[in-house]
Amino acid sequence: MPGPCAYGDHGVVSTAVPTTRTTARLFRRPGSWRPAGVAAGIAEHIGVRVLLVRLGFIALAAAGGLGVALYGAYWIVLPPAPDAPRSRVPLWLEYLLAGLAAVAAVGGVTYTMPLSGVFAPTLLACLGGALIWRQATEPERDRWRRISRTSLSADHDDRMGRIRLAAGAALVVAGGAIVLARANFSAIRDGLLAVVVTVVGMALLTGPWWMRMMTQLGAERGERIRSQERADIAAHLHDSVLQTLALIQRNSGSPREVTRLARGQERELRTLLYGSRTASGQLADELRVAAAEVEDAYAISVETVVVGDVALTDGLAAAAAAAREALVNAAKHAGVTVVSLYAEVEPDAVSIFIKDRGVGFDLDAVAPDRQGVRGSIIGRIERHGGDVKVRSQPGSGTEVEIRMPLQ
Amino acid sequence: MTTRVLLVDDHAMFRSGVRAELGDRVDVVGEAGTPAEAIAAIRSSQPEVVLLDVHMPDGGGLAVLEAIAPELPDIRFLALSVSDAAEDVIALIRAGARGYVTKTISADDLAEAITRVAGGDVVFSPLLAGFVLDAFRDSPVAPSVDPNFDQLTPREREVMRLLARGYAYKEIAAELFISIKTVETHASNVLRKLQLSSRHQLTRWAADRRML
Structure with a gap:
């Protein structure tokens, strides 16, 4: 006779992963003349005859009704075997039997147990709650879930949380007061002792199991997050880095193009590694984005240094746009590969400097119709109440200073 | 007289690139790829300037600085990094490095920075x-x-x-x-x-x- 741990040799279908030892699972085996199939399932699982199991249930039922309860519990929790035929008892009859059993159980509990007066009302309340929950729409359920999440840790602005905290505290105090006022203390002491002993026993028995389950859940979640991140990074590397490397190989004859590609890729990787630098409405990000665009468009590198930060205003947006224009000018005309961009937020103004060591030019000699410096830089800044200084001499580079007062 | 320099970087490719770029403007007396190698090489070759990579396995440039700086206070360290992150730079400076440059620096600027650090200045x-x-x-x-x-x-x-x-x-x-x-x-x-x-x-x- 195979032992209880025998597996695979008596036709029980296992859904376990094939690489591990397949463990037989306990199923109900309903047949044509046994609607529940509890005894048959257990018998098959532990490998004894069905009759013995049935006799066991009857013996237990005779000794205080435990057998009936066990049988019912098994019926409820055990899944029917996947290959089991559907029982010939019609579905409505099963529901009727279940309903009758439930009514009988409720009635029995109500008339035998202490505190039984509240049992039936509580059950009805639970049923009503379940009914409401089933009828509710998804947004309503969401809202309920949200407001039931916080009580002790409720924020100051979470009114529901605080109300619930107060109501719960009031109920606990009231319950305690009632018990103290009318209870018979020696009886309560025995009852409390029994409850405490039971709770401690349960904790000892199931504690390790809970701990293990929590640890496993945590580990699983961590692993899932890690593999998700790995997949993201792999996708990113494939989309950008490998593409760029391919482009660099094809453009290896042109150092300028290679620099541009490498620089752009470097910036992108930095963004991935150290957090995103996108347009966020802050001056520093705006300037960094502008510098990155100029780097990409003109194959130069912009050494960007920003000290302090402040939210963009119209004036500062104009200053950033003018700074971008100055970078473009340096990239196009100075004949250098590196341009410095420095911005500092002072208490009363923002200063931005764009400096190159390129060919420089004579400011007075620039044709008056040239839009670059006069229109896009000086005019734009002065309209917003700032001022611009351009210092340049042929042969010694150019520095544009933009100063924009903070309102 | 050219400055005696030790290169410390965990990428051999980068070390040889820097060595080639610097040419004979400095005297590269050795290379090291790990903090442990670097500590041994500094003790044996006694360079004037150590070009120190910030990011390396086993503690990075900081480990080298912490081991050597109290023992040989005359050796100058110039930190070299691809990172723009403030905390990396500040940590090395506070541990005693005399300057910091990024790895994209041009060869001329790097040679000048090395000379400057060797002369007791900061970069x-x-x-x-x-x-x-x-x-x-x-x-x-x-x-x-x-x-x-x-x-x-x-x-x-x-x-x-x-x-x-x-x-x-x-x-x-x-x-x-x-x-x-x-x-x-x-x-x-x-x-x-x-x-x-x-x-x-x-x-x-x-x-x-x-x-x-």
Whole structure:
């Protein structure tokens, strides 16, 4: 006779992963003349005859009704075997039997147990709650879930949380007061002792199991997050880095193009590694984005240094746009590969400097119709109440200073 | 006489690239790929300047600095990094490095920086100058043990600002009508303040990154 741990040799279908030892699972085996199939399932699982199991249930039922309860519990929790035929008892009859059993159980509990007066009302309340929950729409359920999440840790602005905290505290105090006022203390002491002993026993028995389950859940979640991140990074590397490397190989004859590609890729990787630098409405990000665009468009590198930060205003947006224009000018005309961009937020103004060591030019000699410096830089800044200084001499580079007062 | 330099970087490709670029402007006396190798190589070859990569396995440049700086105070360290992250740079400076440059620096600038560090000066990249200005900004300062180290003088602030704008020492001297030597003194003082300051921005950076 195979032992209880025998597996695979008596036709029980296992859904376990094939690489591990397949463990037989306990199923109900309903047949044509046994609607529940509890005894048959257990018998098959532990490998004894069905009759013995049935006799066991009857013996237990005779000794205080435990057998009936066990049988019912098994019926409820055990899944029917996947290959089991559907029982010939019609579905409505099963529901009727279940309903009758439930009514009988409720009635029995109500008339035998202490505190039984509240049992039936509580059950009805639970049923009503379940009914409401089933009828509710998804947004309503969401809202309920949200407001039931916080009580002790409720924020100051979470009114529901605080109300619930107060109501719960009031109920606990009231319950305690009632018990103290009318209870018979020696009886309560025995009852409390029994409850405490039971709770401690349960904790000892199931504690390790809970701990293990929590640890496993945590580990699983961590692993899932890690593999998700790995997949993201792999996708990113494939989309950008490998593409760029391919482009660099094809453009290896042109150092300028290679620099541009490498620089752009470097910036992108930095963004991935150290957090995103996108347009966020802050001056520093705006300037960094502008510098990155100029780097990409003109194959130069912009050494960007920003000290302090402040939210963009119209004036500062104009200053950033003018700074971008100055970078473009340096990239196009100075004949250098590196341009410095420095911005500092002072208490009363923002200063931005764009400096190159390129060919420089004579400011007075620039044709008056040239839009670059006069229109896009000086005019734009002065309209917003700032001022611009351009210092340049042929042969010694150019520095544009933009100063924009903070309102 | 050329400066005796030791290259420390965990990428052999980068070391050979730097060696080739520097050519005979400096005398590369050795290379090391790990902090342990670097410590042994510094002890045996006694270079004047160590070009030190910030990011390496087994503790990075910081491990080398912490092991060697107290033992051989005459050896100068120039930190070299691909990282623009303030905390990396500040940690190495506070551990005793005499300057910081990024790996994209041109060969000429790198050779000049090495010579400068060997001569006892300090090297600020625009980025490092920006960090300094950021760290010493005039925000409320917690009461400190020695206020001398906790703020920059107006002149030092000006020098840092010009460095951040991309000026070379020579250009700063011309701009402020002072000698190059004076610019160098200001820069050295700022570096010392960076190392000794208890300003809460600096200590907070360090504490946040568990560098203390």
